[in-house]
Amino acid sequence: MKKIVFILSFILFFALTGKAQDNKSLPKQYQEAVTDILSKIPDAATNKATQIMDFAKSLLGVRYKYASSSPEKGFDCSGFVSYVFKNFGFTGARSSRDFAKQGKQVALNEAKVGDVLVFTGTNVKQRTPGHVGIIYSIDEDGKIKFIHSSSGKAHGVTVTDLEGYYKTRLLKAVTVVE
Numbered sequence: 001m002k003k004i005v006f007i008l009s010f011i012l013f014f015a016l017t018g019k020a021q022d023n024k025s026l027p028k029q030y031q032e033a034v035t036d037i038l039s040k041i042p043d044a045a046t047n048k049a050t051q052i053m054d055f056a057k058s059l060l061g062v063r064y065k066y067a068s069s070s071p072e073k074g075f076d077c078s079g080f081v082s083y084v085f086k087n088f089g090f091t092g093a094r095s096s097r098d099f100a101k102q103g104k105q106v107a108l109n110e111a112k113v114g115d116v117l118v119f120t121g122t123n124v125k126q127r128t129p130g131h132v133g134i135i136y137s138i139d140e141d142g143k144i145k146f147i148h149s150s151s152g153k154a155h156g157v158t159v160t161d162l163e164g165y166y167k168t169r170l171l172k173a174v175t176v177v178e
Contacts, residue, residue, distance in 0.1 A: 049114035080149035096129040103176035111173040119169040
């Protein structure tokens with residue numbers, strides 16, 4: 001019983017301090033047990049991203065409506081993104097320009113599922129924020145899909161590949177929920 005309490009105390013302490021993978025200071029008899037237990041605990045950030053995506057996916061197909069952030073009426077792009085993140089405690093932004101200013105900017109190759117992509121409006125030459133979406137998935141080749149409310153052909157919440165037209169409009173990626 002003392003062994004279990006010690007291991008669980010160690011895991012809790014190091015998980016809270018961000019040093020969960022550094023168990024080298026433990027006696028050898030505990031290192032393997034800690035590594036095994038840690039491998040079974042989901043990473044908090046991954047879990048949060050999964051929750052965000054599950055919630056966002058539940059809104060697929062909701063129609064596009066300019067200046068709206070209501071699933072009953074429809075969403076514009078930033079209305080959709082703000083509605084999703086509001087359900088996870090983030091209330092700092094409503095417009096694409098707000099999202100461009102909020103959070104922590106990350107390089108696209110370091111972005112992760114749940115991060116916000118900020119795009120220009122439909123005029124690519126005007127390099128000011130005009131559209132936002134949330135990274136939906138990143139495959140093993142680094143190809144990104146994002147979920148957003150589009151006024152285009154889909155005319156509602158949809159998942160789109162980050163390539164071509166949208167890739168040329170991309171301004172930045174930001175992390176808004178850690």
